[in-house]
Amino acid sequence: MKNNPHRMITLGSLTLMTPFLMNVTGMKAKAAKKPNIVFFLVDDYGWTDSEVAYDGHPYPNHQRFHTPNMARMAQMGVRFSHAYASPVSTPTRTSMMTGMNAVHSHITNWTSMAKDEPSDAVGGTNGAMTYDQIAASTGMDRPEWNYNGICPVAFQKDSAELKLNHLQYATPMVQFLRDAGYYTIHVGKAHWAAAGTPGASPLNMGFVVNIAGTSAGLPKSYLSEENYGNTPEKWNLSAVQNLYEYYGSGVFLTEAITREALKTLDFPVSHKQPFYLYLSHFATHTPIQKDKRFFSRFKKMGQDDGQSKYASMVEGVDKSLGDVLDYLKAHNLTDNTIIIFMADNGGNADVKSKGGIPHTQNAPLREGKGSCYEGGIRVPMSVYWPGKTQAGRIIDAPIMPEDLFPTLLEMAGIKKYETVQPIDGRSIVNLLQGKESNWQRDVIFHYPHQWKPDYRVEVDFLSTIIRNDWKLVYVMKERRLELYNLKEDIGETHDLSVSMPAKVKELAKALGDRLRLWKASMPTDRTTGKVVPMPDEL
Numbered sequence: 143m144k145n146n147p148h149r150m151i152t153l154g155s156l157t158l159m160t161p162f163l164m165n166v167t168g169m170k171a172k173a174a175k176k177p178n179i180v181f182f183l184v185d186d187y188g189w190t191d192s193e194v195a196y197d198g199h200p201y202p203n204h205q206r207f208h209t210p211n212m213a214r215m216a217q218m219g220v221r222f223s224h225a226y227a228s229p230v231s232t233p234t235r236t237s238m239m240t241g242m243n244a245v246h247s248h249i250t251n252w253t254s255m256a257k258d259e260p261s262d263a264v265g266g267t268n269g270a271m272t273y274d275q276i277a278a279s280t281g282m283d284r285p286e287w288n289y290n291g292i293c294p295v296a297f298q299k300d301s302a303e304l305k306l307n308h309l310q311y312a313t314p315m316v317q318f319l320r321d322a323g324y325y326t327i328h329v330g331k332a333h334w335a336a337a338g339t340p341g342a343s344p345l346n347m348g349f350v351v352n353i354a355g356t357s358a359g360l361p362k363s364y365l366s367e368e369n370y371g372n373t374p375e376k377w378n379l380s381a382v383q384n385l386y387e388y389y390g391s392g393v394f395l396t397e398a399i400t401r402e403a404l405k406t407l408d409f410p411v412s413h414k415q416p417f418y419l420y421l422s423h424f425a426t427h428t429p430i431q432k433d434k435r436f437f438s439r440f441k442k443m444g445q446d447d448g449q450s451k452y453a454s455m456v457e458g459v460d461k462s463l464g465d466v467l468d469y470l471k472a473h474n475l476t477d478n479t480i481i482i483f484m485a486d487n488g489g490n491a492d493v494k495s496k497g498g499i500p501h502t503q504n505a506p507l508r509e510g511k512g513s514c515y516e517g518g519i520r521v522p523m524s525v526y527w528p529g530k531t532q533a534g535r536i537i538d539a540p541i542m543p544e545d546l547f548p549t550l551l552e553m554a555g556i557k558k559y560e561t562v563q564p565i566d567g568r569s570i571v572n573l574l575q576g577k578e579s580n581w582q583r584d585v586i587f588h589y590p591h592q593w594k595p596d597y598r599v600e601v602d603f604l605s606t607i608i609r610n611d612w613k614l615v616y617v618m619k620e621r622r623l624e625l626y627n628l629k630e631d632i633g634e635t636h637d638l639s640v641s642m643p644a645k646v647k648e649l650a651k652a653l654g655d656r657l658r659l660w661k662a663s664m665p666t667d668r669t670t671g672k673v674v675p676m677p678d679e680l
Contacts, residue, residue, distance in 0.1 A: 176323065176416040176554055177528075178479040180466060183420070184459055185231060185331060185360075185427040186511055188489025188504045189520050191456055196522050197223035198536050201506055206449065207456050208439060211464035212524075215483050217534050219526030220574060224540040226608075229518040229589045229601075230511065231359060231486040234543045236292050236334050239347065240312040241547030241565035245588045246660040247310040251284075252359050253291040253336045277668065280597040282619055285590050285663030285673075291335035294346050295562045306339055313561040315547045316348030319418045322556050325410035327351045329403040330422035333359045337379055349420070353384045353402045361424040364395040364431045364455075382424070394433045396425045396458040404469050411473055418554075423462065425455045430495040433458040448497020477528045480553055482546075485521040487511050492594065492601070501600075508634040512593035514604035514615060515634055519587055527553070530575050537573055539581040540608060545570050584609050586656055590618065590665045590674075603665055605677065607653040614649035616677040618665060623650060623677060647678075654678035 189196060190203035192212045227234040232252040233244035244250050277283050290309035293301050298311050320326045328344035332355035335341030342357040349355075362371025362380040369389045371381030388398045403421045410417040433454040440450035463483065470476045490496065491503045491510025504510045504517035511518055523541075525531060544567030551559060552571045572578035585608035592602040603618040611629040616622075625639040625646050639646050654676040657664075664674045 187485035209460040225523035237543035248288040283666040292341040297340035400462040446497040488518040514606040650678040
């Protein structure tokens with residue numbers, strides 16, 4: 143395929159080697175002098191939810207947080223002003239693991255055990271409403287999509303025998319790292335696939351170690367007093383696993399998984415084996431719960447209870463990052479460890495428990511999680527690559543989640559690999575090193591779904607394309623196109639579509655062409671029974 147520099151092959155059914163049978167000595171020999179990699183991912187975390195100004199311009203929201211370690215990370219390496227992620231978490235996570243744009247993989251929403259499950263995920267946001275009730279409220283039916291998420295190609299035969307469908311077969315990125323000799327560690331939230339499918343387990347995705355990674359998209363509880371959800375009255379599939387030793391200890395979930403992550407590093411460090419640590423925090427996803435270590439700081443600043451709870455969760459994540467940085471320094475690993483800090487989607491701007499004024503939490507960006515406006519898709523991102531990145535530099539080039547697949551492999555020195563899936567991502571290695579001066583790419587997101595029971599025109603059934611400073615938003619339910627200049631109007635407050643019809647036409651065609659190329663699923667209008675047209679067909 144033209145967009146894939148790596149030849150596609152069909153691997154059929156393979157038998158995965160268990161972690162306990164791995165030849166560690168042989169792997170160490172293969173992996174000599176490879177850099178360690180830490181991927182530090184934060185959930186539902188907004189662009190202004192720290193002290194760090196990712197575009198170099200401080201905004202009022204930055205003053206609500208205390209994040210010295212995120213500031214430390216940003217000064218150690220480079221930070222991106224235009225890093226993008228999907229409006230909700232699973233599409234971002236699967237894009238990073240497969241190298242495919244979410245539109246192309248048809249994983250455009252979070253994974254579910256059944257298409258019409260009322261909440262779309264255990265513990266999700268749609269409560270007791272059925273999907274039919276939700277669709278009836280807007281007159282829009284969401285399309286078919288891969289609600290089972292990723293399935294590792296090694297399980298293709300098994301999944302066919304089990305009659306699993308609505309999934310994307312893929313050769314996982316982490317599998318290549320493991321095969322190259324990396325000790326691969328997963329700690330925290332996974333959420334690549336539906337419960338009961340092969341991709342739900344990180345051990346099937348190339349990881350040697352898994353702590354707490356399941357199909358769960360959120361934690362049932364952050365509190366050890368509630369056993370992180372493992373009590374008779376609270377338990378469901380969102381209860382966090384593998385943390386029994388912390389039950390009743392008073393240790394907040396963020397701290398517990400940080401401690402476990404650092405424990406797992408002792409083995410590869412002592413055996414001088416390169417490691418890939420994917421530390422994927424559940425925070426700052428709902429439920430918004432008080433981290434007692436930090437809560438009083440924000441109350442004293444005059445923030446309300448909800449704001450103080452959220453800020454305390456953010457500081458818990460910041461401490462976690464600091465603990466990782468300190469561990470690397472103490473073990474003389476900083477000079478040979480790549481660190482990537484990123485969020486999986488924009489901050490949640492539609493939850494009362496966060497306090498403040500709803501739909502303003504990501505200001506100056508518009509809206510938040512679930513939306514294709516900037517508050518839902520522009521995310522914080524910093525990268526430290528010793529000897530390669532320039533400390534404190536800001537990179538303005540736009541990047542997408544699928545770019546992390548080829549980037550991480552290139553960083554690890556893995557140049558030749560074959561995948562069953564096409565790779566849409568582009569390596570940002572040259573960008574990181576300051577060797578790319580003319581980076582151009584279209585940013586494309588497509589969310590043909592309704593996020594919550596109450597339809598919101600600024601969140602549901604949206605598509606977007608960003609090209610240079612220009613952004614087109616397709617409001618599918620209303621068959622309307624909006625145009626913004628992000629350089630002059632970061633808050634997307636001035637729609638220029640009427641005054642600039644030529645630019646609208648150009649971007650609508652570019653978006654429509656890409657959606658057709660990737661065979662994008664479009665919603666259906668219940669009143670007419672017709673599929674919503676492409677943006678250039680209005």
